[in-house]
Amino acid sequence: MIELRRYVKEVSQGEHDVVDIARKALASAKSIDKEHAYFNTFADERFIEEANAKPKGRLAGVAISVKDCVCVKGVESTAGSDILRGYKPLFDATAVERVWKQGGMIIGKTSQDEFGFGGFSVNIGKGYRVPKNPFDTNRSCGGSSGGAAGMTRKAEFPHLAIGESTGGSITCPAAFCGVVGFCPTYGRVSRWGLIDYANSLDKIGSMAKNVRDAALLIEVMAGSDPQDSTCSDLPVEQFSTVDGDIKGLRVGIIKEAFGEGVDPAVAESVKNATRELEAKGAIIKEISLPLNAKYGIPTYYLIAMCEASTNLAKYGGMRYGAHEKLEGDFNTYFTKVRTAHFGDEAKRRLMLGTFARMAGYRDAYYLRALKLRSALIDEYKSAFKGVDVLASPTMPMVAPTFDEISKLTPLQNYMADILTVGPNVAGLPHISVPVSPAHRMPVGIQLVADHFKESTLVRTGVNLE
Amino acid sequence: MNFTSDVVIGLEIHVQLNTVTKLFCRCPTVAQEPNSATCPVCLGHPGSKPVLNKVALEKSTMIALAIGCAINPSMQFSRKTYFYPDMSKNYQITQFELPLAEHGNVTLDDGKVVRVKRVHMEEDPAALVHQGSADYTLVDYNRSGMPLVEIVTEPDMTTPDEAREFIKKLMHIISYLKVFDDANGIIKADANVSIKESGYTRVEIKNITGAKEIERALIVEVQRQHGSIKSGENIVQETRGWDPAVGMTRSQRKKETEDDYGYIIDPDLPTITMSKDRVEQLRALVPELGGEKATRLTQQYKIDAVDASVMAKERELGELFERVAQHVDPVLAARWMRRELRRALAAAGKDVSEVDEKLLVELLQLIDKKTITDRIGQRLVDRLVQEGISPAKVVKEEGLAAVSDESAITTVVKQVVDANPAVVAQYKAGEEKAFNFLVGQSMKALKGKGSPAVINKILKVVLG
Numbered sequence: 058m059i060e061l062r063r064y065v066k067e068v069s070q071g072e073h074d075v076v077d078i079a080r081k082a083l084a085s086a087k088s089i090d091k092e093h094a095y096f097n098t099f100a101d102e103r104f105i106e107e108a109n110a111k112p113k114g115r116l117a118g119v120a121i122s123v124k125d126c127v128c129v130k131g132v133e134s135t136a137g138s139d140i141l142r143g144y145k146p147l148f149d150a151t152a153v154e155r156v157w158k159q160g161g162m163i164i165g166k167t168s169q170d171e172f173g174f175g176g177f178s179v180n181i182g183k184g185y186r187v188p189k190n191p192f193d194t195n196r197s198c199g200g201s202s203g204g205a206a207g208m209t210r211k212a213e214f215p216h217l218a219i220g221e222s223t224g225g226s227i228t229c230p231a232a233f234c235g236v237v238g239f240c241p242t243y244g245r246v247s248r249w250g251l252i253d254y255a256n257s258l259d260k261i262g263s264m265a266k267n268v269r270d271a272a273l274l275i276e277v278m279a280g281s282d283p284q285d286s287t288c289s290d291l292p293v294e295q296f297s298t299v300d301g302d303i304k305g306l307r308v309g310i311i312k313e314a315f316g317e318g319v320d321p322a323v324a325e326s327v328k329n330a331t332r333e334l335e336a337k338g339a340i341i342k343e344i345s346l347p348l349n350a351k352y353g354i355p356t357y358y359l360i361a362m363c364e365a366s367t368n369l370a371k372y373g374g375m376r377y378g379a380h381e382k383l384e385g386d387f388n389t390y391f392t393k394v395r396t397a398h399f400g401d402e403a404k405r406r407l408m409l410g411t412f413a414r415m416a417g418y419r420d421a422y423y424l425r426a427l428k429l430r431s432a433l434i435d436e437y438k439s440a441f442k443g444v445d446v447l448a449s450p451t452m453p454m455v456a457p458t459f460d461e462i463s464k465l466t467p468l469q470n471y472m473a474d475i476l477t478v479g480p481n482v483a484g485l486p487h488i489s490v491p492v493s494p495a496h497r498m499p500v501g502i503q504l505v506a507d508h509f510k511e512s513t514l515v516r517t518g519v520n521l522e
Numbered sequence: 523m524n525f526t527s528d529v530v531i532g533l534e535i536h537v538q539l540n541t542v543t544k545l546f547c548r549c550p551t552v553a554q555e556p557n558s559a560t561c562p563v564c565l566g567h568p569g570s571k572p573v574l575n576k577v578a579l580e581k582s583t584m585i586a587l588a589i590g591c592a593i594n595p596s597m598q599f600s601r602k603t604y605f606y607p608d609m610s611k612n613y614q615i616t617q618f619e620l621p622l623a624e625h626g627n628v629t630l631d632d633g634k635v636v637r638v639k640r641v642h643m644e645e646d647p648a649a650l651v652h653q654g655s656a657d658y659t660l661v662d663y664n665r666s667g668m669p670l671v672e673i674v675t676e677p678d679m680t681t682p683d684e685a686r687e688f689i690k691k692l693m694h695i696i697s698y699l700k701v702f703d704d705a706n707g708i709i710k711a712d713a714n715v716s717i718k719e720s721g722y723t724r725v726e727i728k729n730i731t732g733a734k735e736i737e738r739a740l741i742v743e744v745q746r747q748h749g750s751i752k753s754g755e756n757i758v759q760e761t762r763g764w765d766p767a768v769g770m771t772r773s774q775r776k777k778e779t780e781d782d783y784g785y786i787i788d789p790d791l792p793t794i795t796m797s798k799d800r801v802e803q804l805r806a807l808v809p810e811l812g813g814e815k816a817t818r819l820t821q822q823y824k825i826d827a828v829d830a831s832v833m834a835k836e837r838e839l840g841e842l843f844e845r846v847a848q849h850v851d852p853v854l855a856a857r858w859m860r861r862e863l864r865r866a867l868a869a870a871g872k873d874v875s876e877v878d879e880k881l882l883v884e885l886l887q888l889i890d891k892k893t894i895t896d897r898i899g900q901r902l903v904d905r906l907v908q909e910g911i912s913p914a915k916v917v918k919e920e921g922l923a924a925v926s927d928e929s930a931i932t933t934v935v936k937q938v939v940d941a942n943p944a945v946v947a948q949y950k951a952g953e954e955k956a957f958n959f960l961v962g963q964s965m966k967a968l969k970g971k972g973s974p975a976v977i978n979k980i981l982k983v984v985l986g
Contacts, residue, residue: 146567148569256790
């Protein structure tokens with residue numbers, strides 16, 4: 058397959074029949090989707106229209122799949138929830154608009170856990186399909202950006218995926234599907250047009266077959282946006298083209314991420330990768346992050362659920378999405394719509410999140426989690442005084458089978474995020490890069506850098522390809 | 523709290539700011555058709571995000587400063603969650619933990635201080651438009667996201683009359699700051715009312731619109747509580763609604779505990795920090811308020827106290843006065859501006875801002891130097907306001923200068939006396955009115971250009 062950046066250059070020079078490529082890509086994506094369920098919606102019309110418009114720019118002629126929670130104008134965008142069925146946004150997310158302006162063509166909306174509520178893409182909305190792992194259809198793609206990761210693996214045409222991570226939803230599926238998942242610093246990419254899960258944690262990122270392609274997509278999407286108050290004004294570095302010189306780069310191996318609960322075969326693959334980095338001149342150190350190991354999961358889930366439970370309040374069948382027959386008072390009506398159209402995990406998080414912010418519990422749960430979050434950030438900040446990059450397995454296991462997942466309790470489910478929640482809670486940029494497989498399934502190494510040091514991740518990551 | 527008064531009242535006043543756009547989006551605050559001033563943000567569409575209107579923040583800060591509050595160096599917005607059909611997101615963006623400002627006060631005329639607990643910003647929900655007896659209600663989202671400032675007092679008022687005076691003072695301050703649309707802006711209040719006989723059991727009255735209605739609702743509620751006690755009923759802690767049509771409060775819900783809105787910090791809106799410098803810059807923009815200004819004007823310009831209070835109350839008139847007073851006798855300027863200029867403006871339906879300052883100075887100087895009589899002056903004020911004429915030019919072209927030549931006046935007065943022998947006879951018989959008639963006739967003959975004082979003097983001489 059043609060190298061993506063060479064392809065873009067050739068498209069700009071008019072060397073390709075983009076419309077023909079687009080038609081074939083769409084047909085191919087649809088046939089992959091039949092077996093693997095990577096898409097909630099195809100944007101047929103818009104995709105071909107964009108191909109016809111002679112795309113130019115840094116993503117000219119590249120098919121861009123968009124996680125369903127990111128709004129695409131005129132294309133059904135539901136965040137994988139039945140309650141938003143039929144909702145076609147009036148505007149493009151800033152990330153989508155910027156991609157489109159650089160010649161990217163929106164092919165469709167990829168499948169995910171409902172509103173991002175999961176790590177295996179099995180907590181899908183009512184009536185949606187579970188995406189299947191590209192290496193073994195009995196296994197999960199990971200989540201919540203499951204469709205994005207699977208499609209990135211399977212696409213035989215120039216393709217990049219817009220993903221989104223709240224607590225690990227980019228690096229987890231990237232690791233399980235054997236692709237690169239790149240989640241930038243919180244505030245690096247505008248959230249305007251992102252259907253909220255937990256606003257203080259949500260980050261739009263990218264997935265690609267290699268580190269530089271993933272970095273390129275972030276570069277295009279990043280930068281200040283007056284429509285998102287939390288979006289950073291810092292200038293965007295050209296980090297997709299940084300060199301791969303890691304002589305003297307200090308890599309911290311997170312001690313707690315290689316111990317109990319982590320599949321030894323997965324740990325070994327990742328350890329091997331760090332040895333490769335060492336061989337290329339990096340200095341390997343062991344580092345301990347005890348607070349994150351202990352409090353990462355509860356801190357993440359409390360904040361995420363509290364915010365989510367307010368974000369989901371707006372879905373009640375008033376103006377968009379699912380409606381029901383108007384009967385009874387407004388309370389009866391809202392309850393009917395929400396009962397009928399939210400999935401089980403959404404209901405669980407709504408109840409837990411509402412509970413944790415109610416008077417009497419608020420201090421013990423919500424406010425305490427906010428304080429812990431500051432402590433966790435401080436722990437990372439002091440770690441970055443001694444190292445440039447932190448390394449760990451992305452997930453403690455390879456992609457589990459659906460049968461295995463069905464036996465997990467909710468708590469065991471949440472515990473699977475133990476290695477990804479840390480950088481997400483702290484808003485740190487992180488990337489998952491495929492390393493040698495274990496049990497014949499992909500394994501990812503997760504690299505974490507300090508805020509706005511995306512370039513360090515690219516510099517390190519390219520050494521593992 | 524240890525209350526001792528017969529009645530205890532606390533207020534939460536909501537003032538709608540007169541910004542051009544809404545609090546968190548760029549929709550206009552003024553709209554004709556229902557649901558025409560809406561966008562994904564104020565409609566709560568998935569993926570939309572709020573961005574704070576900086577002008578609203580500044581205007582709110584000025585209100586807080588004007589009532590002596592301390593501005594919090596950092597403040598946050600919170601989400602107040604409850605389900606209601608007028609809420610586009612089913613949460614309201616307001617301020618909870620860290621409001622804009624705290625600890626202010628407003629002094630009433632008798633010197634009593636009403637403490638202000640806090641001042642915060644919040645968005646208004648949409649408006650429910652009920653359709654008479656129809657079994658449905660419409661929602662107008664034009665109001666969704668309108669900028670409100672909420673001023674919360676301590677329970678310091680002891681009569682409905684004090685509450686009315688507090689609101690009046692507050693509204694005066696707000697109108698003076700030009701942060702409120704006096705014509706179309708809306709002021710709403712929630713009031714806490716309790717009486718001694720019930721052991722100060724708190725009753726909250728929600729959603730009273732307009733200053734007059736607030737006093738009325740309070741009077742009615744105090745009467746109701748006293749009545750209940752007399753007839754042996756208990757006052758219960760509850761929320762009541764005010765029905766202005768029938769002039770009654772009605773129970774909406776009894777509550778055992780405080781409302782639980784499950785507040786969280788709104789993660790879409792970063793913490794706002796307000797530096798001391800910025801606060802001082804805004805403080806400098808807060809104009810001198812009514813009371814202090816009246817005192818200063820009286821002392822500085824030695825003008826009449828009534829004139830001073832009017833100049834202080836009407837901010838633009840007061841500012842115009844201080845500019846005009848640089849060129850004309852302030853006492854005369856104040857008197858003329860309060861009486862004649864305001865009368866002429868009201869008659870013409872015009873605003874002080876439309877008055878040409880130079881022409882006004884010109885006119886007042888003509889009056890001051892007695893180049894024209896007061897009566898001509900009055901006529902010219904109207905023409906200045908309506909037509910924007912130059913008084914000096916008109917006086918010259920139309921020959922309106924006062925007749926200062928006493929012999930000319932004497933001639934006219936003699937003619938008047940000769941022509942009215944019957945009236946002269948009445949005067950000589952002791953009728954004062956007859957004298958006034960002769961003065962009037964002389965003025966008329968002089969076309970208003972004769973000074974009444976001179977005419978009086980000459981007429982007395984002529985009549986012997």
